[in-house]
Amino acid sequence: MIKFYLIVALLFLVPKLGFSQDLMDYTTVKTNSGEVTIPGNWTQLNTLRKSGQTYLENDEGIIIAVAENQKKTYPFYKANQSDIENLKAFYKWDSDFRKKSNFQTQKIKESADSEFIIWKYKDKLDNVFLIGSSENNFLSLLIYTNHWTQSEKIQFLENLYQLNK
Template identity: 55%
Template sequence: MIKLSSIFILLLMTPLLVFSQEVNNFTTVMTNTTEVRIPGAWTQLNSIDDSGQTYLKNEENVIIAVAKNPKKAYPFYKSLASDFENVQEFYKWDSDYRIELKQKTDKLKENSKLEYIIWKFNDGKMDNIFLFGSVNGNFLNLLVFTDKWNEEEKVKFLENLYKLNR
């Protein structure tokens, strides 16, 4: 009877074990400073030289962009400010630019301990959700642009991606 119960429990657990595995495949993108790892399979679309952003898409046609640039390359950077204060300046600098373009912006979340800000702007088509963070003397700039995921899914993806590359 114990053997039959063990087999039954194993059969019930098999789908859980199969479907709860971690993502083991990553796409690696070379930025201006170091590599950024992205969970899953992503195809590179293009790169923009002046911002250092590399755009990618996955099989769902979700578009993301990644950039990792030295903080000192930005005009607002203050060497005596904390990492998080510089992230706040980065957010202010870019969101002010979006406002000048008459785009609506909104800060969604910030984490001073992990040194990031998540915010969005609407380009007239849909929300673009960014995470600006601080990593070893660099700014990590992450973007999700899609109507396939809701805002919560985009934020979770950005936070996970940031933590993976910290």
């Protein structure tokens, strides 16, 4: 009788397990402080040694970059400040660098609860960044494309951040 119940249980569980699997492909990138998982198939283009930023491209020609580094490695980081205060310092530090190169920058969104800031600078295309806090690390995500609207870029970055936070 136990075998009968086991067979019946398996008949109900196997189809549910088969259909509940995540069928999405993911790309994993090794960073200075761990790994970043990205939904979809992405080809690695290059990694900048100093920043640890890795650039990738998908088959639609969309370019993204990811970096994850320890907070303490940044010159503006202060251990006694909150994550959002350190993210504001990160934004100022990075956007000031872009401004020195005559790029216009703009803060798009800030979330103290989710611990991220989204901003952009204008080059040939808009470079939209999300910088966020992930335990002892800063996570820096970039999307560079004219194939998506700004809203689509922001949604992609927020989803990518939540996946890797």
